[in-house]
Amino acid sequence: MRTTDLRIIKTKQALHDALLTLLSQKPLEQISIAEICREAKVNRGTFYLHYEQKEGLFEEYFQEIMEDLYQSYEEPYRAVTTLDTNQLDPNTIRIFHHIERFKMFYRIVFSKNVPLTYYYMLFDGIYSLLKRDITTQHIHQMEDHISIDYYSAYQANAIIGLIIQWYRGDFSDSVTMLNQQLAAILKNVRSGG
Amino acid sequence: MRTTDLRIIKTKQALHDALLTLLSQKPLEQISIAEICREAKVNRGTFYLHYEQKEGLFEEYFQEIMEDLYQSYEEPYRAVTTLDTNQLDPNTIRIFHHIERFKMFYRIVFSKNVPLTYYYMLFDGIYSLLKRDITTQHIHQMEDHISIDYYSAYQANAIIGLIIQWYRGDFSDSVTMLNQQLAAILKNVRSGG
DNA sequence: TTACTTATTGAACATCTGTTCATTAAAATC
DNA sequence: GATTTTAATGAACAGATGTTCAATAAGTAA
Numbered sequence: 001m002r003t004t005d006l007r008i009i010k011t012k013q014a015l016h017d018a019l020l021t022l023l024s025q026k027p028l029e030q031i032s033i034a035e036i037c038r039e040a041k042v043n044r045g046t047f048y049l050h051y052e053q054k055e056g057l058f059e060e061y062f063q064e065i066m067e068d069l070y071q072s073y074e075e076p077y078r079a080v081t082t083l084d085t086n087q088l089d090p091n092t093i094r095i096f097h098h099i100e101r102f103k104m105f106y107r108i109v110f111s112k113n114v115p116l117t118y119y120y121m122l123f124d125g126i127y128s129l130l131k132r133d134i135t136t137q138h139i140h141q142m143e144d145h146i147s148i149d150y151y152s153a154y155q156a157n158a159i160i161g162l163i164i165q166w167y168r169g170d171f172s173d174s175v176t177m178l179n180q181q182l183a184a185i186l187k188n189v190r191s192g193g
Numbered sequence: 194m195r196t197t198d199l200r201i202i203k204t205k206q207a208l209h210d211a212l213l214t215l216l217s218q219k220p221l222e223q224i225s226i227a228e229i230c231r232e233a234k235v236n237r238g239t240f241y242l243h244y245e246q247k248e249g250l251f252e253e254y255f256q257e258i259m260e261d262l263y264q265s266y267e268e269p270y271r272a273v274t275t276l277d278t279n280q281l282d283p284n285t286i287r288i289f290h291h292i293e294r295f296k297m298f299y300r301i302v303f304s305k306n307v308p309l310t311y312y313y314m315l316f317d318g319i320y321s322l323l324k325r326d327i328t329t330q331h332i333h334q335m336e337d338h339i340s341i342d343y344y345s346a347y348q349a350n351a352i353i354g355l356i357i358q359w360y361r362g363d364f365s366d367s368v369t370m371l372n373q374q375l376a377a378i379l380k381n382v383r384s385g386g
Numbered sequence: 387t388t389a390c391t392t393a394t395t396g397a398a399c400a401t402c403t404g405t406t407c408a409t410t411a412a413a414a415t416c
Numbered sequence: 417g418a419t420t421t422t423a424a425t426g427a428a429c430a431g432a433t434g435t436t437c438a439a440t441a442a443g444t445a446a
Contacts, residue, residue: 161350
C-alpha cells in the first residue's frame with residue numbers, strides 16, 4: 001500500500017470525483033458506498049481496501065478545507081475600518097470568512113445525521129490555532145491555576161457556538177455581522193457584563 | 194398510534210430494555226436494529242412502526258437525561274465553601290455534576306461515530322437554560338447590539354467545550370476541578386485576560 | 387524486456403436495512 | 417361479553433454492508 005502507486009492514486013481520484021458528483025445531488029447520509037463505487041467505476045472491495053466508511057473518504061476533503069482555515073488564520077488582517085476590533089485578536093475573526101467561503105461544505109459538517117467526527121476536526125483545528133496564541137501571548141497575564149487546555153477548549157468551542165447559531169439561520173447573516181457579534185461579546189464580557 | 198395503548202407501551206419498554214442491555218456490552222454504532230429486535234423479541238417491522246433509526250430509540254433516553262439536567266440547573270446550589278464562585282451564576286456550575294452522574298451516557302454522546310443530533314440536544318438544553326437567565330438577568334447590562342441568540346449560543350457551547358476537554362481525558366478530572374476552571378476562566382476574562 | 391510485486395477485480399457469502407402486505411391477536415369501546 | 421379498532425407478526429423483497437478469495441492486470445524494478 002505505497003501511496004505513490006499510480007493505481008492507488010487513480011482509484012482515490014475516481015472515488016473523490018464520484019463523491020463530489022453525488023454530493024451535488026444529495027446529502028452525504030443518503031449516498032451509499034455501493035453508489036460511490038458504481039459512479040467511480042471502482043470495485044466495492046477496492047473501496048474497503050482504502051477506507052472503512054464513506055466518512056473516511058469525506059475526511060480527505062476535510063483536510064484540504066482545514067488547510068484553508070489555517071491560511072485564513074495566518075493571513076494578515078485587512079480592511080478593519082468598519083469594525084470596533086481593537087480589543088481582540090484580528091486573526092480570530094478571519095474564521096468567519098473561511099466558513100462563508102465553504103458554506104456548502106459546512107452545511108454538511110453541521111447537519112444532524114452526520115457523525116461527530118467532522119465537528120471534532122473543526123474543533124481541533126480552531127483549538128490548536130487558539131492554543132498556540134494563548135500560550136505565546138496570554139499565559140503571563142492569566143490566573144495561574146487556569147489550564148491552557150481547558151481554556152483553549154472553552155474559547156474554541158465558544159466560537160463554534162456562534163457558527164452553529166449562524167448555520168441554523170442558514171448562514172443568512174453577513175460575515176460582518178458575525179464579526180461584530182464576536183467583537184461585542186468579547187468586549188462585553190471583559191467589561192463585566 | 195395512541196401512546197396510551199398498552200401494546201405500544203410494552204413494545205417500547207421491551208426495546209428500551211434491549212437497548213440498555215446491549216449498550217452495556219458494546220457501543221451504539223456496533224448495535225444493529227435487527228439485534229435490538231432479537232433481544233427485545235419484537236418483530237423488526239414493529240420497530241420501524243415506532244422509530245426510523247436506532248438513534249430515535251436512543252433519543253427517548255436522552256429526554257430523561259435532559260430532565261435531570263434541567264433539575265440540576267434549577268436545584269439550589271449547596272456546599273460552595275471551597276470555591277471562589279462569587280462572580281458567577283452558581284446554577285451554571287451544577288452542570289458538571291450532572292455530566293459526572295451520567296458519564297457512561299455522555300461517553301456515547303461524545304463518541305466520534307455517533308450522529309451530531311445528540312450534541313445538538315445537549316447544546317439546546319444548555320442554550321435554553323442560559324438564554325432564560327441571560328434574558329432576565331443581564332440584558333440591561335449588555336451592549337445593546339449583542340444578539341441574545343448569538344450570545345447564548347456562544348456561552349452554551351463554551352461550556353460544552355470544557356466538557357469535551359473533560360471527556361477526552363475520560364472524565365478523570367474531578368467535578369471540583371471543572372468548577373474551578375470555569376470560575377477561573379470567567380473571572381480571568383472579566384478582568385481582561 | 388522480463389521478472390517481480392501488488393492493487394484491483396468479480397464472485398460469493400452471511401447479515402442488515404427499509405419497506406410492503408395479508409394475517410393474527412391484543413387492546414379499547416360499546 | 418361481544419364488537420370494533422389497530423398494533424404486532426411473519427414472510428418476502430430489493431438493495432446495502434462488510435468480508436474473503438483466487439484470478440488478473442497494472443505498476444515497479446532488474
